[in-house]
Amino acid sequence: MISLAGRDILHSWSKFVLTGIGLGLLIGVTLSMAGIYRGMVDDAKALLNNSGADIWVVQQETQGPYAESSSLHDDVYRALLALPGISRAANVTYLTMQVRLGNTDVRTMVVGFEPGQPGEPSYLVAGRQITRSHYEAVADVKTGFQLGDTIRIRRHDYRVVGLTRRMVSSGGDPMVFIPLKDAQEAQFLKDNDAILNERARTTANPTLNRPGVPGLLDAILASQNANHNVNAVLVQIAPGTEPDHVASEIRRWKHLQAFTRAQMEEILVSKLIATSAKQIGMFLVILAIVSAAIVAFIIYTMTLGKIREIAVLKLIGTRNRTIAGMILQQAMGLGLIGFIVGKTVATLWAPIFPKFVLLEPGDAVRGFIVVMLICALASTLAIRVALRVDPATAIGG
Amino acid sequence: MKGFGIHIEGLRKRYGEGDTAVDALKDVNMTVAPGEVVGLIGPSGSGKSTLLKCLGAVIEPTAGRMILGDEVIFEDGWKIADLRALRRDRIGFVFQAPYLIPFLDVTDNVALLPMLAGKPNGEARKRANELLDALDVGHRAKANPSQLSGGEQQRVAIARALANQPPVILADEPTAPLDSERALSVVRILNDMARQFRTAIIVVTHDEKIIPTFKRIYHIRDGKTFEERGLGAA
Ligand SMILES: Nc1ncnc2c1ncn2[C@@H]1O[C@H](COP(=O)(O)OP(=O)(O)OP(=O)(O)O)[C@@H](O)[C@H]1O
Numbered sequence A: 001m002i003s004l005a006g007r008d009i010l011h012s013w014s015k016f017v018l019t020g021i022g023l024g025l026l027i028g029v030t031l032s033m034a035g036i037y038r039g040m041v042d043d044a045k046a047l048l049n050n051s052g053a054d055i056w057v058v059q060q061e062t063q064g065p066y067a068e069s070s071s072l073h074d075d076v077y078r079a080l081l082a083l084p085g086i087s088r089a090a091n092v093t094y095l096t097m098q099v100r101l102g103n104t105d106v107r108t109m110v111v112g113f114e115p116g117q118p119g120e121p122s123y124l125v126a127g128r129q130i131t132r133s134h135y136e137a138v139a140d141v142k143t144g145f146q147l148g149d150t151i152r153i154r155r156h157d158y159r160v161v162g163l164t165r166r167m168v169s170s171g172g173d174p175m176v177f178i179p180l181k182d183a184q185e186a187q188f189l190k191d192n193d194a195i196l197n198e199r200a201r202t203t204a205n206p207t208l209n210r211p212g213v214p215g216l217l218d219a220i221l222a223s224q225n226a227n228h229n230v231n232a233v234l235v236q237i238a239p240g241t242e243p244d245h246v247a248s249e250i251r252r253w254k255h256l257q258a259f260t261r262a263q264m265e266e267i268l269v270s271k272l273i274a275t276s277a278k279q280i281g282m283f284l285v286i287l288a289i290v291s292a293a294i295v296a297f298i299i300y301t302m303t304l305g306k307i308r309e310i311a312v313l314k315l316i317g318t319r320n321r322t323i324a325g326m327i328l329q330q331a332m333g334l335g336l337i338g339f340i341v342g343k344t345v346a347t348l349w350a351p352i353f354p355k356f357v358l359l360e361p362g363d364a365v366r367g368f369i370v371v372m373l374i375c376a377l378a379s380t381l382a383i384r385v386a387l388r389v390d391p392a393t394a395i396g397g
Numbered sequence B: 001m002k003g004f005g006i007h008i009e010g011l012r013k014r015y016g017e018g019d020t021a022v023d024a025l026k027d028v029n030m031t032v033a034p035g036e037v038v039g040l041i042g043p044s045g046s047g048k049s050t051l052l053k054c055l056g057a058v059i060e061p062t063a064g065r066m067i068l069g070d071e072v073i074f075e076d077g078w079k080i081a082d083l084r085a086l087r088r089d090r091i092g093f094v095f096q097a098p099y100l101i102p103f104l105d106v107t108d109n110v111a112l113l114p115m116l117a118g119k120p121n122g123e124a125r126k127r128a129n130e131l132l133d134a135l136d137v138g139h140r141a142k143a144n145p146s147q148l149s150g151g152e153q154q155r156v157a158i159a160r161a162l163a164n165q166p167p168v169i170l171a172d173e174p175t176a177p178l179d180s181e182r183a184l185s186v187v188r189i190l191n192d193m194a195r196q197f198r199t200a201i202i203v204v205t206h207d208e209k210i211i212p213t214f215k216r217i218y219h220i221r222d223g224k225t226f227e228e229r230g231l232g233a234a
């Protein structure tokens, strides 16, 4: 027996291929949407992995530093180091901002870290790590910055001395690493006018500028302009210690919030990107319905165009099963063409997306199964029509 | 072929029920011997297509008897379980338009029937090509039906009707779209095939050009048949 579906597809291949390409673009969009979601999750995991921390210590009653803002005093880490089970602890700051390069600016997450401590970019693709304690920067390649570029963050210029990759915020913004002191200043320091204003106001305050108490005013002014805050302390625990235990000790004794790696992932994946994930999920549902409608419509019209042939096939003794199989196979064929086109375009255009698009083979397999199920479902309408065709109509009136 | 080609006795067909019922066939009696071609003519609405549909087992007669070969296929109800197989193996259909399957080439349009009957593809195609050669369209075997002339398409349709060597062929106005030369050639082919394969053939027609070629003609009027000797050579 020959494949009736195959012959029909070959006979009207241009219609099939064009419809398949249209469907394929839709499937490509669907796969990309799934890839965007996977990319977001992967970005979040990369953020956690690359920070090199076992525990994140943040301001009490916050879910910082990524999902909420958090502010800690920068000497907290010393007290943490005194706790058992903690091997390293380091201050970090995170600030999402526009970083200027020449006339353009790039949206980045500026990370302040202490060289050699947790929070340092884990590997470089070019250049070197920061060695001076001021005005050097390591940038993620996605910023588009080059080695030797001079970039401007707030009031200071920084030289790009190293490039790293896959270092992005949970929002997908590439990171720029600068020394902690500079970052604290960038985040907490007021502008010059505000400093002058404040200084004048303090000086004019008689309780602060008392005659007979030398040095008081200077001490107050110095403390007003100092910036001793950070957003989080990254903690590495000693081998063989339970992160949950250490985290609960920190919460208990230090009046701070502490999250383990697992808790942090929970915050990022199921809280921070939850709305985006639902948004994407909604989109996937709509795309699935649209694809099903397209396949159903195409297969239905193609079947209506073959009513006469179907009546003849039935009259000469073709089984209903064979005719239903023909229509089903055509729908599946359309789905196959669509899937191949969709997978190809999704792979081709994934690198062009500004944010990371992660096309997981598992998603492709699931996508393929869903496409085939949708096509099979969509063909039922046409099959119903075909089975109702009366072979007597082939003989005519 | 043993027994009758086609034998019909007291066949009746009523469409619908009650007030709207139409008695399309009231009393049809007909015999076609193996190897014989008979004409069936009658005015519009007289029941010609209804008769072919009953014989073709796509509608169920209301009463009467139909015999194909030596087997009673209908006697106040179908006597055969698989009507689909009956149509596939024992009845060939030729229509006014060829109704070839547009996505199969000429050979496969003909080979489809033996394939449906379970013959291997190679054997089915061999048989198809022999028939196409016999009908003088063998040179177009690899073409698409849409690339054939009307007469060629009709000959392919006849080859298809013959593909499973059915004892019976039912042709509904097979020459309507053809000019007189081609119409006569189709009738000649049907006669040749009837003789060669011992097939009983009924040709429904309005076509004045071919009516004189039949040896026997059945007239049908108001659902009843009357036999008449035709002008065709004895
Ligand atoms: N499915 C049906 N339901 C009800 N009545 C029908 C049906 N099919 C045919 N008829 C009626 O049965 C009668 C015979 O119809 P049939 O189609 O057999 O005529 P015909 O001889 O083939 O006519 P024509 O030469 O115009 O094709 C007509 O009165 C027609 O209206």
Ligand SMILES: [Mg+2]
Pocket (backbone or CB within 6 Å): A396, A397, B048, B049, B050
């Ligand atoms: Mg008719």
